Amino acid sequence: MERIPILRMGRLLLVTIQVDMHDRLAMTLQDDLTTRIVTDRATGVLIDISALDIVDSFIGRMISNTAAMAKILDARTVVVGMQPAVAITLVELGLTLEGVSTALNVERGIKLLERGGACA
């Protein structure tokens, strides 16, 4: 599969990352996502990473960049479903997901976006 599907739920877009990201896939996702934010007039993006056992600096930067692009297009980004081990590793490695809010799961992420609590 060469594309990560983007699901629309009201004014929000949901992306579930299940496969190992590589450069081209990340670029395709960013292209698709920015296009969809505009065409669907989305106000928020949920990125589910519950399937990821590892978030390295490449994935971290990809998520931050995607959030920065979304922000320019007036949509906020929330990362949901992070595994405990990933949270531990991120802090231990000093990796920060800049400009990105996090929530425990999709439901809480939706609530966060709906009440406008995510990073602007």
Next chain:
Amino acid sequence: MERIPILRMGRLLLVTIQVDMHDRLAMTLQDDLTTRIVTDRATGVLIDISALDIVDSFIGRMISNTAAMAKILDARTVVVGMQPAVAITLVELGLTLEGVSTALNVERGIKLLERGGACA
């Protein structure tokens, strides 16, 4: 990745199939999904197949079986995001997704489940 994540949205569960299914992955998904239907008291399951270019008899049977399992546990299943080419192939090959309702996208699938219109 050896698991397909299952996202909870209210009383519904959402599964996005992005990777090629094989026997073990399908069984793991069915195990996980039935467990989650019980623990999350889910009333509906949305299976997004927008990333699939091909739905062969194996995938079709896997979806039908999953829907049958969900039905026994009192949850209805809706397949969403089917690509036009997949719909054409399914009909041409005479494959039916028994016991499964379909909807254009996640939003419509949620509406279908909420108004109780999906296959019981």
